[in-house]
Amino acid sequence: MEILRVKGLKKVYPMKGKKEFVAVDDVSFEVNRGEVFGLLGPNGAGKTSTIKCICGLLHYDDGDVWVNGYSMKDSRRRGLRHISAVLEGNRNIYWRMTVKENLEFFTGINGFSPSKSKERMEYLLHQFQLLEQRDTVVNKLSRGMKQKVAIAISLVTDKEIILLDEPTLGLDVGMSHELRGLLKTIAKEEGKTILLSTHDMQVVEETCDRLVIINQGKTIVHDTVENLMRLTNQHFYLLQLKNQLTSEIKQRVAKIAKAISLRNDTNNGYTYLITLENPNGLYDIMGMLRDSGAELRFIERTNNRLEDIFINLVKEAGNHEISS
Numbered sequence: 001m002e003i004l005r006v007k008g009l010k011k012v013y014p015m016k017g018k019k020e021f022v023a024v025d026d027v028s029f030e031v032n033r034g035e036v037f038g039l040l041g042p043n044g045a046g047k048t049s050t051i052k053c054i055c056g057l058l059h060y061d062d063g064d065v066w067v068n069g070y071s072m073k074d075s076r077r078r079g080l081r082h083i084s085a086v087l088e089g090n091r092n093i094y095w096r097m098t099v100k101e102n103l104e105f106f107t108g109i110n111g112f113s114p115s116k117s118k119e120r121m122e123y124l125l126h127q128f129q130l131l132e133q134r135d136t137v138v139n140k141l142s143r144g145m146k147q148k149v150a151i152a153i154s155l156v157t158d159k160e161i162i163l164l165d166e167p168t169l170g171l172d173v174g175m176s177h178e179l180r181g182l183l184k185t186i187a188k189e190e191g192k193t194i195l196l197s198t199h200d201m202q203v204v205e206e207t208c209d210r211l212v213i214i215n216q217g218k219t220i221v222h223d224t225v226e227n228l229m230r231l232t233n234q235h236f237y238l239l240q241l242k243n244q245l246t247s248e249i250k251q252r253v254a255k256i257a258k259a260i261s262l263r264n265d266t267n268n269g270y271t272y273l274i275t276l277e278n279p280n281g282l283y284d285i286m287g288m289l290r291d292s293g294a295e296l297r298f299i300e301r302t303n304n305r306l307e308d309i310f311i312n313l314v315k316e317a318g319n320h321e322i323s324s
């Protein structure tokens with residue numbers, strides 16, 4: 001079942017004139033064949049370093065990585081035969097070549113027969129909806145399109161494991177949605193194993209089966225996405241009010257809710273995030289707000305539940321740079 005194993009991984013960066021920096025500190029997880037596995041963490045948590053260690057771009061200082069059973073310490077070349085990676089900045093594509101030329105080049109250097117290359121290329125152009133852009137120079141494509149090309153290229157060689165570092169970073173809502181769909185298809189229809197790093201909780205909620213959350217190089221959670229959401233047993237609501245709540249009302253709400261925090265204030269009003277352990281508490285809060293004369297603009301159950309869980313977990317782990 002397991003196709004990738006990371007055990008006790010440690011990456012230390014030497015720092016000129018300063019104490020060395022431990023970027024990845026005893027990180028362990030296993031990824032099963034055909035699953036989408038998420039690597040989450042705030043900026044600087046060690047996600048990219050972990051991915052670079054797994055795909056052999058960085059030497060690590062302790063622990064090991066096994067790819068399809070091959071230790072990347074002892075049998076790096078054999079392990080690499082099973083991995084494709086798309087790192088930050090899409091450096092796996094040639095920006096001065098067209099989409100088609102890129103795909104041809106990468107199938108070519110991997111020694112595929114011309115007919116197999118062509119078949120795979122056509123399939124991917126179709127799957128990634130890149131048929132119209134096939135003769136466009138990559139440089140001229142939008143960021144989202146470039147990202148699609150980069151991921152398509154990681155698939156031309158038909159490796160079992162795909163590592164994606166922040167695949168939806170900087171993409172607009174539509175393109176991010178399209179990519180999430182593609183990732184699910186790749187895993188389901190092609191049986192690929194995907195390890196992706198992200199900040200985007202929607203990506204995790206929609207595509208990942210399991211995840212690890214790392215913070216300052218250390219694992220703080222290793223679980224299924226489903227369990228994480230169930231175990232925390234919290235309900236999140238966004239309430240927008242015309243006026244800011246007085247501290248007295250806030251204190252009264254805080255007696256019912258696990259937490260209340262101001263998310264943002266705009267011309268439209270003040271949006272509060274309310275965390276409840278018992279969703280029925282919402283009725284009491286609404287009654288209290290009505291009696292106090294607060295004007296409700298809208299209320300919704302937030303779909304960022306995982307994001308809120310993530311923020312709370314990282315806060316608990318002691319990173320004070322995260323702001324909600």
Ligand SMILES: Nc1ncnc2c1ncn2[C@@H]1O[C@H](COP(=O)(O)OP(=O)(O)OP(=O)(O)O)[C@@H](O)[C@H]1O
Pocket residue numbers: 013014021023041042043044045046047048049050
């Ligand atoms: N070559 C390097 N030399 C020294 N320190 C480094 C080097 N590369 C990364 N780091 C440090 O290691 C830590 C982890 O970096 P890494 O890029 O792995 O984090 P990340 O989780 O990918 O962050 P981000 O979300 O910003 O991409 C950071 O504090 C970073 O500054």
Ligand SMILES: [Mg+2]
Pocket residue numbers: 047048049088165
């Ligand atoms: Mg990174």
